[in-house]
Amino acid sequence: MTPVLSVRDLSVTFDTGEGPVQALHDISIDVAAGETVAVVGQSGSGKSTLASCVNRLLADNGRITAGTITLGGQDITRAPESAMTAIRGRRIGLVPQDPMTNLNPVMTVGAQITEALEVHGLASGQKARERAIDLLGQAGIERPASRFRQYPHEFSGGMRQRVLIAMALACRPEVLLADEPTSALDVTVQRLVLDQMAELTAELGTGVLLITHDLALAAERADRVVVMHRGRVVESGDAATIIASPQHDYTQRLLAAAPAMSDVKVIPTAVDDGSAERPETLLEVSGAVRRYRIRGQREHLHAVDGIDLSIPKGRTVAIVGESGSGKSTAARLALRLERADAGTIRYRGTDLASLRGKNLLAYRRAIQPVFQNPYATLDPRYTIGQVIDEPLRVHRIGDAASRRKAVADLLGRVDLPAAYAQRRPHELSGGQRQRVAIARALALDPELVVMDEAVSALDVLVQEQILELMVDLQRDQGLSYLFISHDLAVVHLVAHHVYVMKSGKIVEHGDPDTVFRSPQDPYTQQLVAAVPRPHEQAS
Amino acid sequence: MSAAADMHGVPEVPTTRAAGRWAKAFRTPSGIVGLVLMALVTVLALLAAVGVGQDPAAQDVQAALQGPSGSHWFGTDQFGRDIFARVCAGLANSLRVALVSVTVAAIGGVLLGILAGYYQGVLDRVVGVITNVLFAFPSLLLALALAATLHRSWLTVAIAIAVVYLPIFARVARGPVLTLRHAEYVLAATAVGRSRLSTLFEHVLPNILGILVVQVTLSLSWAILTEAALSFLGFGTPPPAASLGGMVYAAQTLSSVAPWMLFAPGVALILAVVGLNLLGDGLRAALDPRGTNQ
Numbered sequence: 118m119t120p121v122l123s124v125r126d127l128s129v130t131f132d133t134g135e136g137p138v139q140a141l142h143d144i145s146i147d148v149a150a151g152e153t154v155a156v157v158g159q160s161g162s163g164k165s166t167l168a169s170c171v172n173r174l175l176a177d178n179g180r181i182t183a184g185t186i187t188l189g190g191q192d193i194t195r196a197p198e199s200a201m202t203a204i205r206g207r208r209i210g211l212v213p214q215d216p217m218t219n220l221n222p223v224m225t226v227g228a229q230i231t232e233a234l235e236v237h238g239l240a241s242g243q244k245a246r247e248r249a250i251d252l253l254g255q256a257g258i259e260r261p262a263s264r265f266r267q268y269p270h271e272f273s274g275g276m277r278q279r280v281l282i283a284m285a286l287a288c289r290p291e292v293l294l295a296d297e298p299t300s301a302l303d304v305t306v307q308r309l310v311l312d313q314m315a316e317l318t319a320e321l322g323t324g325v326l327l328i329t330h331d332l333a334l335a336a337e338r339a340d341r342v343v344v345m346h347r348g349r350v351v352e353s354g355d356a357a358t359i360i361a362s363p364q365h366d367y368t369q370r371l372l373a374a375a376p377a378m379s380d381v382k383v384i385p386t387a388v389d390d391g392s393a394e395r396p397e398t399l400l401e402v403s404g405a406v407r408r409y410r411i412r413g414q415r416e417h418l419h420a421v422d423g424i425d426l427s428i429p430k431g432r433t434v435a436i437v438g439e440s441g442s443g444k445s446t447a448a449r450l451a452l453r454l455e456r457a458d459a460g461t462i463r464y465r466g467t468d469l470a471s472l473r474g475k476n477l478l479a480y481r482r483a484i485q486p487v488f489q490n491p492y493a494t495l496d497p498r499y500t501i502g503q504v505i506d507e508p509l510r511v512h513r514i515g516d517a518a519s520r521r522k523a524v525a526d527l528l529g530r531v532d533l534p535a536a537y538a539q540r541r542p543h544e545l546s547g548g549q550r551q552r553v554a555i556a557r558a559l560a561l562d563p564e565l566v567v568m569d570e571a572v573s574a575l576d577v578l579v580q581e582q583i584l585e586l587m588v589d590l591q592r593d594q595g596l597s598y599l600f601i602s603h604d605l606a607v608v609h610l611v612a613h614h615v616y617v618m619k620s621g622k623i624v625e626h627g628d629p630d631t632v633f634r635s636p637q638d639p640y641t642q643q644l645v646a647a648v649p650r651p652h653e654q655a656s
Numbered sequence: 657m658s659a660a661a662d663m664h665g666v667p668e669v670p671t672t673r674a675a676g677r678w679a680k681a682f683r684t685p686s687g688i689v690g691l692v693l694m695a696l697v698t699v700l701a702l703l704a705a706v707g708v709g710q711d712p713a714a715q716d717v718q719a720a721l722q723g724p725s726g727s728h729w730f731g732t733d734q735f736g737r738d739i740f741a742r743v744c745a746g747l748a749n750s751l752r753v754a755l756v757s758v759t760v761a762a763i764g765g766v767l768l769g770i771l772a773g774y775y776q777g778v779l780d781r782v783v784g785v786i787t788n789v790l791f792a793f794p795s796l797l798l799a800l801a802l803a804a805t806l807h808r809s810w811l812t813v814a815i816a817i818a819v820v821y822l823p824i825f826a827r828v829a830r831g832p833v834l835t836l837r838h839a840e841y842v843l844a845a846t847a848v849g850r851s852r853l854s855t856l857f858e859h860v861l862p863n864i865l866g867i868l869v870v871q872v873t874l875s876l877s878w879a880i881l882t883e884a885a886l887s888f889l890g891f892g893t894p895p896p897a898a899s900l901g902g903m904v905y906a907a908q909t910l911s912s913v914a915p916w917m918l919f920a921p922g923v924a925l926i927l928a929v930v931g932l933n934l935l936g937d938g939l940r941a942a943l944d945p946r947g948t949n950q
Contacts, residue, residue, distance in 0.1 A: 452847050481849035488840040496841040498862050508848040557844065 119190070120147035121291045121324040122171065127184035129166055129175065129348075140166045140179070142349045148292060148324040153315070155327040155339035155356070157371075159576035160547070163348040164328045168296045171326065172209055173201045189291050207237040210285030210323070212314070214297040216277035220269040226253075226280050227265035233287040249287070255320075256283035257313040274440075275306035282314050289321055296328045303439035303603060304647040311338055330576060332375050333649040336360045344368045374581040376606035397465075399565055399597055400428040400451060400484075404460030407446050420446040422621035423460060428565060431591065433598040435608040435629070437644070438618035444601045447618070448569045451599055452486050453477070482512060485558035489570035491550040495542040501528075501553050502538030508560040527556040531586060548579030555586065567599045572607060584611055605648050609633055617641045687938020693931030697924070701751050704744035712737060712745040712898045721914045731916040733906060739917060743924045745898035750928060753810055753893070754879035757817035762872055764818070765825025770864070772826070773833030774856050783830075787823035795820045799882055803891040810893045813886055817879050828871050832864045870940045877932035884925055900925050 129141040141163050148154045158164040169175050171186060173193065185194045188208060193201070205211070213219045221229060230249035234240045240248050246265070253261035256279040269277060278298060285293055295314070299307040315338065318325050329335050335342050336356045343353040344365065352365040363369045403425050408417040421443045428434045436444045449455045450462060453469050462469045464480060472480050485508075488494045495504050505524045509515060515523065525535040531552040542550055551571065558566050568587070572580045588611065590596050602608050608615055609629050616626040617638065625638040636642045703709060716736035724731045730739035772783035790798065802816035836842060837860065845855045886892035887901030895902055900921040907917035 449843075454843055454846060478849050481847060484847075486844060486847045488844065490840055494840040494844060496845075496859050496863070507845065507850070511849045554844070557848070561848070 120149045120187075121189050122146075122148040122326065123185075123187040124167070124171065125185045125187070127167070127170060127186065128182045129163075129170060130180050130182050131176070132178045132180070139182075140348050141170070143184070144345075144348075144350055145184075146326075146343055146350070146353075148326055150291070150324050151319060151322045152341070153318070153325040153327055153339045154341045154343060155329060155335035156343045156345055157329055157332050157335045158345035159330060159371075159578065161347070162345040164330075164345050165296060166348075167345070168294050168326070168328050171292070171294060172205060172211060174205075203237070206233055206285075206290070207239075207288045208290050208292065210288070210290035210293045212278070212281050212285045212293065212295040212298045215301055216274050216281055217301070219281060220277055222269050225266050225268055226272065230280070230284050230287055233284050237288050239288055249283075252283040252287055253280070255317055256280065256286075257309065258283075273306075275302050275310055278302060278306075278310050279313060282310070282317065286317055286321060286323065289323075291324060293318055293323045293325045294328070295325060297330065298327070299334075300330070304605075305439065305643050307334075308647040331649065332360075332371050332577075337649045344371070371577060374577040376577075376581075376604070376610050396429040396431055398427050399430050399465065400599070401463045402426045402447075402451070402460070403463075405447070405450055405457045405462055406459040407443075407450060407455060408458050419443075419621045421450065421457075424616075424618070424621070424623050426616050426623065426626070428597055428599055429613075430564070430597055431595040432613040433587075433591065433600050433611050435600040435602060435612035435615045436618055437602055437605055437608050437615060439603055439644075441620075442618040443621040444618050445569055446621075448486070448567050448599065448601050451565075452484060452567055453480065478512070482561045483563050484565045484567065485561060485563040486567045486569065487551070487554050487558050487571040489573055491547040491554070491574055492542075494554045495550055497542055499541070500538065501533075501540050501542070501545070504542075504553060505538070505556050505560055508557060512561060514561075523560065527560055530559065530590075531556045532582075546579075548575055548583065551575060551579075551583055552586070555583070559590070563596070565597045565599065567601070569601045570603070571600075573602060573604060580607070587611065605633060605644060617644070684938045684941050686934040687941070690931050690934030690936070690938055693927050694935055697747055697928045697931055698751070700744045700924075701748035704741065704748045709744065710738040710741040712741040713896055714738070721910070723914075724916055730920040731914065733903075733914070733917055734910060739903075739920045742898040742903060743900070743920045746900040746903055746921060747924055747928065749810060749893050749897065749899050750880045750883055750925075753814045753817065753883045754876045756811070756814040757879050757883075758821065758872060758875045760815070760818035761821035761875065762825050762868070765822040766829040766861075766868060768822075769826035769829030770833050770856060770861060773830035774837050774852070774860060780830075783826060787826050790819070790823040796882065796885055799886060800889065800891055803886055808891070808894045810897070813883055813892050816886070817882050820882070821875055821879065824875070825868075825871065828867065829864060832867060833860055836860050836863060870936050873932055873936035873939060877929045877936070880925070880928050880932070 124144055124146045127141055127144040128139065130137045130139050144163075144167060146154060146156070146167075156164045156167060166175070166179070170181060173196065175181070181194060185192055187193070188204065193204065196204070220226070224232075227246065227249050230252060231245040234245045234248060239245075250261045250265050253264060258264050258276060258279055269280075272280065282298075298314070299310055302310060314325075317323075327335065327339055332342075336359070339356050341354065342356045342359050344351050344359070344367065346367045352359060352363065352368045359368065360372070363372055404423050405421055406419065406423050407421040408419055410417055424447060426434065426436075436447060438444045446455070450457055453472070456470060464483070467476075469480065495501075499507070502521075502524050505527050506520050509520045509523060514520070524538055528535050528537055533549060533552055533556070537545070537549075537553075542553070545553065554571075572583050575583060584607065587598065591598065598611075600608065600612060612629050614626065615629045615632050616623050617632065617640065618624070619640045625632060625636065625641045632641065633645055636645050704712065714737060716732070719728070719732050719736040720734055722728055722732045722736075728738050728740065730743060733739055733742070768783050772780040799816045799820050802819055803813055806812035806816065842855055842859050845859050846852065850858065883892055883899070884901035884904070887899040888905045889901075890905070892901050893899040903921035904918060904925075907914070907921070911918050
């Protein structure tokens with residue numbers, strides 16, 4: 118079968134301030150009609166550069182130095198911009214990563230799809246409208262005729278991504294480029310969107326180039342998988358074969374690091390100090406409610422709607438849920454960055470609402486956060502040393518010399534060289550920044566660390582290192598964690614107890630093995646079913 | 657480089673020190689031209705301020721309305737005063753008014769803006785109403801009304817201009833604070849135990865300084881123009897003190913007889929304003945994080 122898209126020995130170089138950097142080395146990939154090929158790699162592996170090459174939308178400082186890109190027999194490596202304008206959208210469809218920013222907010226959804234048809238002269242007027250409504254329906258949008266006239270803000274993230282898929286497939290392209298199409302979506306939505314995309318492309322016989330960081334997802338969705346590392350293809354082949362017997366060392370590491378539901382746990386075995394049957398409770402939340410006023414609406418939004426949970430000393434308690442479930446609000450309540458509107462939160466028996474001045478400062482010392490976004494968690498103007506030193510300075514601990522030593526110690530505990538104290542956040546990678554955030558959280562010797570999606574933004578290998586670090590600290594210092602995540606597999610790895618949250622309420626809780634293996638609540642069942650499982654398909 | 661960075665494939669980024677960023681502002685063409693122009697203007701103004709050269713107020717009726725010559729570089733006016741000396745003194749006056757007014761406006765406006773943006777609530781609403789009311793007046797008209805009611809001196813002119821520019825600074829400062837107050841590092845500072853006020857000054861304010869610096873340079877040039885306009889209309893710096901706007905006013909009736917009287921203050925005004933704008937441009941380019949890959 119002749120491939121619709123064929124990339125041969127492609128090399129790309131970027132001219133940067135520090136000289137040329139080669140981003141792609143001799144990449145060769147074929148995509149046949151109706152076939153899905155997944156390109157898997159971590160951030161910086163060059164997978165997005167590859168996607169922009171195929172679309173010929175490389176950044177201005179990038180050059181294709183060798184190789185060819187052939188689309189349906191036509192060499193488009195050096196096609197002029199005018200020819201590419203006719204190809205993009207018409208013969209190569211693109212599903213971008215972020216559904217929130219890729220639709221024009223002031224145009225109706227329908228107008229944006231008809232635009233794609235009209236630009237390429239495939240249909241116009243009433244015909245284009247009918248075709249667009251058909252497409253919306255096929256992409257899984259209910260009542261497409263009335264949805265057609267709505268604006269992007271009236272659609273949820275998953276809906277928007279379906280609109281983008283409908284748009285990308287509007288002109289029946291030969292190739293669909295899907296660049297991390299569902300990374301910004303919740304798992305249950307991810308499943309629906311990918312199902313819909315697979316159905317549509319199979320029907321149209323479109324070749325799909327699926328770019329993703331998620332090996333499990335790639336294995337589940339693709340016919341063939343190409344693993345990229347540092348601009349090179351390290352392994353490629355049949356999806357099931359690669360999962361079952363990865364040949365390259367890097368693929369093996371990726372597979373090992375990817376948390377899967379069946380994995381062995383990394384947490385220390387439940388109770389190792391036999392004497393304490395039930396460890397003392399650090400934090401006790403009962404009936405906590407947090408309401409937000411929504412502009413222009415009379416009803417309040419109950420972000421957290423009467424939850425009960427308790428965190429025992431030395432344990433990891435997890436809250437899982439999708440975006441909007443209220444789990445981050447619960448974290449902020451525990452950190453007392455916000456106050457509960459009703460209910461109580463007690464720390465060692467003391468109601469947080471009563472804390473003022475000195476007592477509040479003492480509480481802050483005992484509980485520390487690590488947030489989600491490694492790029493926003495450190496003040497860009499502070500050096501790493503100042504970041505880690507800040508809690509010590511605020512609490513007036515030690516003098517300048519002893520604090521300098523403490524900073525070096527803390528950097529050591531998170532496996533960063535002491536010399537990093539002089540650097541600024543932008544000089545560090547995402548994983549390193551997250552380590553710094555952990556070091557800052559540890560500076561005050563807290564009893565409880567609140568990890569709000571703290572590993573979600575990290576590549577699997579880095580994520581694995583951070584999780585190991587967490588567990589080591591727990592074993593050595595008896596640290597407790599409130600671990601907030603949308604990722605069931607990760608939670609399964611580290612949590613002693615898990616709470617499942619939906620719409621501000623806790624729908625189910627218990628030991629993670631029990632909850633995930635035989636979920637009782639329909640929502641939990643749905644969540645568990647949506648997790649991509651490479652192993653099952655492989656076997 | 658640690659293992660984590662290694663796997664990430666993140667290249668080692670060269671350290672950009674704060675000093676390097678400022679130096680970069682003066683490597684862009686507009687930054688260099690702006691700096692040179694402002695250096696020239698400042699030197700001329702300083703010369704006048706310390707009294708070097710001819711007395712700008714000394715009249716010599718014999719020498720009235722002379723064209724440019726060796727003894728009077730830019731000629732003389734209708735009272736025989738040396739125009740070069742008066743232009744220098746006028747520049748000194750413009751800069752003095754601009755510096756005082758923008759300093760007052762920037763400190764007051766930024767404080768109001770960041771407090772309102774950070775604490776929200778009643779304070780934000782009050783500040784919002786005040787700025788909206790002040791914005792509703794055309795700025796020159798507002799300055800004119802203030803300058804006309806106050807006792808006339810260069811200081812009252814500066815205060816009038818400060819009142820006009822204060823709400824602009826409040827607006828400019830408030831916007832970025834609204835997003836920064838939810839930044840994770842600001843939350844982290846609160847969670848560490850820093851008080852809200854100290855977080856505002858330690859984490860929020862330093863991160864909006866770049867925007868404010870650019871705003872200050874641009875406001876200086878507007879302030880110079882506003883002062884010139886007020887003086888031109890007769891509500892600015894009172895004569896006989898030299899002011900560029902006043903000189904342009906005096907020149908307009910005599911422009912057919914003595915065009916040099918119009919030329920010198922006009923050029924001085926243009927140089928000062930263009931210089932400050934270019935300088936602001938250079939700073940903006942240097943402080944824009946997206947400009948780093950160029």
